[in-house]
Amino acid sequence: MISIPISFLLASVFLGLGVLTFSWRVFPTLTRCLFLALFCVMSLEAVLVGLRFAFANYTFLPLQRVLPVWIAPLVFLSFASLAVSQATLGKWLLVNGVISAGLSVALFLPVPFVGYIDAVIALSFTVYAVALIRLWSQGRDVFTQSPIELGALLSKLLLAAIAVMIATLIIDGLVAILFAQNRPDAAAIAISFASLFFLIASVALIAVGAKWKPGRSRSDDPYVADEAKSRALVDEARGLLKGRGFAKDPQLSLTRLARRLGVPERDLSQAVNRTLGMNVSQFVNSIRLEEAADRLKVSDEPVSSILEEVGFLTRSNFYREFQNQYGEAPGTFRKKAQSELSRSARSSS
Incomplete structure (x- = not known):
C-alpha cells in the first residue's frame, strides 16, 4: 500500500x-x-x-x-x-x-x-x-x-x-x-x-x-555613464517593440518592457532619455506612430482601425501625438503622402 x-x-x-x-x-x-x-x-x-x-x-x-x-x-x-x-x-x-x-x-x-x-x-x-x-x-x-x-x-x-x-x-x-x-x-x-x-x-x-539565480543583469553595466551601452539597450528595445510587435499592446508599461529586456526600469528610462531625449512612453508612442504613418501612406484603412491596431487606446491621444510628431493631422498626412506617391509613380512611368 x-x-x-x-x-x-x-x-x-x-x-x-x-x-x-x-x-x-x-x-x-x-x-x-x-x-x-x-x-x-x-x-x-x-x-x-x-x-x-x-x-x-x-x-x-x-x-x-x-x-x-x-x-x-x-x-x-x-x-x-x-x-x-x-x-x-x-x-x-x-x-x-x-x-x-x-x-x-x-x-x-x-x-x-x-x-x-x-x-x-x-x-x-x-x-x-x-x-x-x-x-x-x-x-x-x-x-x-x-x-x-x-x-x-x-x-x-x-x-x-x-x-x-x-x-x-x-x-x-x-x-x-x-x-x-x-x-x-x-x-x-x-x-x-x-x-x-x-x-x-x-x-x-x-x-x-x-x-537558480538570474544571470548577470545588464543593469550591472553603467548605462548612464556609457553612451554606447545606452544606445545598445535602446536599439534592443526598439527591435523588441517593432520586430515582435510588442508596441502594439495597448497595456504595455515601463515595468513590462523593462522586465522583458531584463533590466531595471530606472536603467531603461535613463538610457532612453540619454539617447533620445524623451521618456519611455514617448519612445513607445513614436514607434506606434511610425507604424501608423506607414499604413496611412499605402492604405485606405480607416484611421480609427489603424490607431487601435498600432496600440493606442483613444482617438484623442492618437491625434494629439500624431500632430506633435508629424506636424499635421492623420487625414492630411495621408492625402499628401498618397499624392506624392502617385506623382512619383507617374514620373517614373
Missing part, C-alpha cells in the same frame, strides 16, 4: 515548490499567483490520495476526483500567463474556469459507463497537454511577459511539465485498468511508485530552483 510518508511528504514538497515559484519576483504577480495556486491544489490532491489509500478514508473522494480537472488548466494558464497580454489572459482565465467548472459537474453525472470519471480526467489532461505542446512549439520567444534571458529556462520547464502530464496520463490509465480488473492492491502499489517518482522529480525542481 502507499506509505504515509510518501504521500504527505509529496504534499509538503508541492507546497515548497509553490512558495519557491511565488518568490521569483522576476515574474508578473499574476503568474506567481497561478503557480502558487497550482502547487497548492497539487498538494491537496496528494494529501487526499494519501488519506484514501493509506487510511481507506473515502470521505473526501468526490473532491479528490474533481481536483485533477483544475490542475491541468492551471498548468496551462501558469505558463500561458508569460506569453499573452493581461487582457488576453483575463479572457482565458474566465473561459478555462468555466470549462473546469463544467467538467467538475460532469464528473457527478449518473453515466452508466465504467471508467467514465477516468475518461473525463484523461480528456482534460490530453487537451491541455496538446495546448502546452503548441505553446512550447512556438519557441522560447513566446514568453513575451518575462525577461529575454529566461526564455530558455522557461522552455525547458514547459517541456518538463508536458512530460509530467503525459506520464500522469499513462499512470492514471494503468491505475484505471487495475481497478477495472478488481486489483486494488496492485493499483495502490502503482500509485506508490508514481508518488515516489513525482517526489523525486519535485525535489529535483526545488534544488534547481533554489540554486
